[in-house]
Amino acid sequence: GEDRSVEVGQVFDIFIVKADRISLGDAVARAKVTAVKEHESVLEVSEFYHNGWIEEGFAARRVAGVKTQ
Numbered sequence: 001g002e003d004r005s006v007e008v009g010q011v012f013d014i015f016i017v018k019a020d021r022i023s024l025g026d027a028v029a030r031a032k033v034t035a036v037k038e039h040e041s042v043l044e045v046s047e048f049y050h051n052g053w054i055e056e057g058f059a060a061r062r063v064a065g066v067k068t069q
Contacts, residue, residue: 001036001040001041002037002038002039003039006041006062008033008035008036009032010062011030011032011046011062011063012030012032012060012062012063013027013029013030013031013063014027014028014043014045014054014058014059014060015028015059015060016028017057017058024059024061027049028049028050028052029049030046031043031044031045031046032044043060
């Protein structure tokens with residue numbers, strides 16, 4: 001959310017988190033921020049890299065230099 005400097009239009013890759021709960025696995029999707037509140041953000045998936053679901057506990061990492069409006 002806003003408390004983490006997330007802005008509408010930013011692009012994130014969504015990753016599986018490995019069993020150690022620290023390491024990231026493969027990227028499963030790319031998503032764009034469509035709405036931001038103080039402690040949460042809404043993302044719209046624009047591309048899936050693998051078949052499957054995005055599940056609770058996956059990690060989102062901002063893609064450097066990519067922002068759309």
